[in-house]
Amino acid sequence: MSRIPPHSVPRRAGTAVAGPAGHAVPAPAAAAVPAAGPGGPALLERDGAADPAAGTAFVVDALAPLFRLLGDPSRLSIVFVCLHEAVCVSEIARATGLSPSLVSHHLRLLRGARVVRGVRRGKQIFYTAADDHVRRMIDDMREHVVECPQDE
Template sequence: MSIHSFDLQNDNEEICCDEPSTHPEQIARAKLDLPTDVEVQRLTEIFKALADPTRLRIIAALMHTELCVDDLSTLLGMSQSAVSHQLRLLRHLQLVQFRKEGKHSFYHLNDDHVRDFFQRSRDHLNCPSK
């Protein structure tokens, strides 16, 4: 938790003499940019949301249009209940919103950040050199 020396001169993986069972310089280097607990929680929360096929496909489906629950249910071939449960989760994470119109709830992405983030991720993982 507390700070060690910022001695980073030993830049390569070579060990000079007898290491004390770990590698403090490298640990110190790694520690410099470690995300805080809060950041870790936010990141994993978002990644967790996209780590499930149903939720990921919901986000993907909402990229270019809004859809009601039944539309999503039809499109994804999942039960209304399953979709609704996942939508609630995405709502609470503020990844989607909805507006009511009569009997229908029309869901759409929360904002362009969500859209951008998903599109970037998709592009990145689809890029040919990977």
């Protein structure tokens, strides 16, 4: 079995790493991240006032990959199938016309982004929207597309 070099193993900031002769050396500190409160990430302060632009930048940076993920028609169709009921991979594949292996690949990405969640029942895993936020967002966007005229 080969050994993984210590510099290729991810580690938490501030944890010690092995230095020369096996002595512990403190790891470099990570960049500061805004603290999260009950309402989400804290806004950075400038001159004692909250800076909404800093909070907006944080949200935009977090939302862009999510919208990029949902921008793929195959993944979006999978989310639509899972939106209001728990569905297994074979049913999703049948409903979308995608292969089960491709559906599984997309589900892995959607689970990682917390868009869907899986619940095991016996030997199968059934997938559904992760929470009401996801359901409302997709339903609202569907409603927006249906009721807004294309040429304005």
